[in-house]
Amino acid sequence: MPTFLTDLNPGWLLIIAGVAAMFIKQRTVRQAMTIIAPILGILLLATTQHGVDHLTYNALGLELSFYRVDSLNFLFGLAFLIAALLNAIYALHTDNRMQDGMATAYAGAAIAATFAGDLMTLFIFWEITAITSVFLILRAGTRASYFASLRYLGVQILSGVLLLDGIAYVWHHTGSLSLTAFTSLNEPGALIIFIAFGIKAAFPFLHNWLQDSYPKASVVGAVVLSAFTTKLAVYAFARMFPGQDELIWIGAIMTVFPVFFAVIENDLRRVLAYSTNNQVGFMICAIGVGTPLALNGAVAHAFADILFKGLLFMSMGAVLYRTGTTKANELGGLYRSMPWTTLFCLVGAISISAMPLFSAFVTKSMILSAVASTGMVVVWLMLMFASAGVLEHSGIKIPYFAFFGHDSGKRVKEAPFNMLLAMGMASFLCIAIGLPAFLPSFGYEWLYSLLPYPVEAASYQPFTLGHILAQLQLLALAVFAFILLQRLGLYPPEKPGVILDTDWLYRKVGYGAVRWMDTIWSKVGPAIAAIAGRLSSRAYDNMVATFSPRGMLSRNLFSGGMTLWTAVILALVLLVSFLTS
């Protein structure tokens, strides 16, 4: 293969294809591009050589490495490319230049960031993912999505700016931009980068942007968004902070807290957004453990998550596309009219619940085993609880309320064929990864052979009696609890309403404080406000009076005035030079 092809970062291919697609009016040509680009990308990636800087560039004394594949980022890149392909197929029924182009470019940016060989390159594409993805939210076209996209952009840019800050600090102190892992968070550069990654990974208290924006995106937009941003952050953590103890606890908390919100949430796409948090938590926790087994688990789970979370978002997107809503209380009984979608959604739901023979089982059990081997009982229990919670809110709640449950009476058409095709392909992959190896290097062994530590992965056996039993018990218990609660009528009813997340801090407590201050303010306020208002308007008036076209400084001086200034400056120069010589 010619070098320009082997040196071509598949991400760049997608970015170029995406940007070009935005300018192509013919729908078939454009959509063919968005499908062919990821396929080509997968081919390029499959044939590329590992551990080599394929494309380097020297700018301003910075050695930039644009394309470097190794065992850690290979799977992330592959999953992103597969997701880009599935998303493109999923979007075939729409005719939207901006969305087609931006979705492909966004995937490309995430891929290019994954294969970045240095921090600066990582930052550049980190920012491009932020900018391209915001259009996907914006394209939903509603007023809510407009404001959500602004908030989203603000948070993403904040993350980028922090990252740049940290990089500048690191570069200043070590003179190197290489992607070597940090050993501790004690130096400020590492801490700032940690926070920047943490925002993208939706750490607890930094996570609101995710639940805020994903459910407000368009049908296709939500599917596309679910795949890339958080997983890119997971990759960045695996690259820069493996074995960082703080991550264990952060990850564990991340797995647990969304469960509560997801259970009571009414909007099913928001449930999935919480579920994203929860799955990313598993990966973060594993990265924090940092043993080869744990890192294998994190990478494998990211790969699997991109597929089954994409699948779930796709099925909910299909429901939204046909019925116009994803509110649990307005749905139900759709299995009659959308049987295929129901089937695929069930595959995704079973996969995310880590049922044996499905993808998450072979990946999550690695994480659980790794955590168990550290002897951190509390963390392990939290993860177990979260696993049960996943089953409850993603495995049962989503399909139950959407497709079964009380009949909403909605009789709609089955989802368009391209959606079914994309979902079918994702389902196939979810199952294919989870199967035991009937044939050598088939099923989960294929996935394991691509992990960062293939030797350790090869020696790990997911299908042991202990694993299977433990998982099945957990699943059985969760199902039992769900049924029991349903029967007893204790299950949180599907009710429309706003669920307050940690934003209750500013929505409730903050509101109360504001109310209290308001009472005080209403007494003291007017006086101060009048003064402040007068002052600020005076300040503004003064500024206008000074700077505006009719202002003091801009008024056309007579030549005499200008000459006077010349004399003043001359006097100043003379005075200073006489005084100092």
Added chain:
Amino acid sequence: MILELLLTSAPDWAIRHAAVLIVVVPLVMAPILALSPSARLAWFLALLATAASSYFAILTLGIVQSTPGGIIEYWIGNWYLIGIEFRVDALNAMILLIVSGMAFLATVFAWPTILADVEKQKISLFLCAFLLCFAGLCGVAATGDAFNLFVFLEISSLSTYVLVAMGARNDRRALPAAFDYLIMGTIAASFYIIGVGFLYAATGTLNMAEMAAQLPALAGNRSVQVGFAFIVVGLGLKAAMWPLHQWLPNAYSYSPSFVTMFLAATATKVALYALIRWLFTIFNLDYSFEQAIFTWVLAPLGIAAMVICSFQAVFQTDVRRMLAYSSVAQVGYMILGISIANAAGVSAGLLHLFNHSLMKGALFMALAGVCLTYKGTTVRDFAGLGRSAPFTMSAFAIAGLSLIGVPLTAGFMSKLQLGYALFDHGWWWAVLFVVFSSFLAVLYVGRLLQAIFFEAPANPGKPRKEAPLIVLVPLWILALANIYFGIDASFPVGLANDGAAAALGLEALQ
């Protein structure tokens, strides 16, 4: 690479006389133009003259870079030490390249705007004045003789007054603007010549190199100090150093749009070059009073320009005035860079000078395109233009972003270099002003871009269209240069570093 190719292919006479031919060609061409019967022929000849000058300027740069000392000494008529010397080193080679290159691009795009702005029978004369102005600017940049510099300064100034006054056809306010400019320009030139007189009295020579050699012995001489003061103020006035800039907004706003573009990209740059030449090459940094001037006069004035004029730009309603005030603010950046008074600072100032001529050239060129297709230069007139003239306006937007200093544009590079230089010098507080002024630039450029791309047209009934191709091509050359030099700045940075080294008399910086 290209330079080597040019050097090897150039005829012998061209190499020997390149430095002086830059000036002589337009100077000789100007009277011929005045006699030209046809406007189109005159334009074509002007194009030839500026192209030839650009060629010789590139050649000169090549010669300077390939000669060991980095200096071309050209004694006109071989009157060694008695006559006039043209002396080109890395510093003025850079300036000559900027001036002639911008003049060439300006002439290319000039044709449709001149047709629109100038009466048909005056076009030849107009272009003659332009060539004289151009020759004068090149002369200022090339000469090595203090008095000769004054002569060229006057040649360029007098023709500039004429050029500005030609705007009277569109807007009568061009006449008082030209008059004010005349008064101020004359004062500047007089100050300069007074300063040269003082120095001549003290040293007995008008040759800059000779003067530089004799001045160290005259430390503490009062007449040297007075001469210094007059020259700094005179040249500062020509360079639109705040608060001596008041002639500039009017002159830029009311002159024909082609003239505005040419002046914005070159005129203040040349004056600034002369200032650098005097401050660093001729006067000696060892003088304690000169250091004091840098710290107590130039740096504060530079910062004042950056902040105050940016504020003024924010409040302007006329786009040309906005850009004019922004120009003064940008001169402030350059003055601030110079006032650091070391190689890094001067280099940052020179880099900004280079980049600023690219971005302001592009901005005023796009503006000229707008004036052509749609009469009106207020911010309201720009509303919705992004839809009707996407190519013109995206080039405008690129240059505007460069003016702000957005990463991946040229403006970012020079602000970055300036920031580094300020930090190294310990003036971290000045960096805050640079950032604040950039923030103000975001306001005034952003306001404009918002109007262009997001507002509905103020007057939808009026037909609007893209600027003609002959405007678009040079415009996009400049816009792409803004991006290219924002990604790979090695060429301008190299020029600026060499220029700074030459100005300070150091060995070439690496």
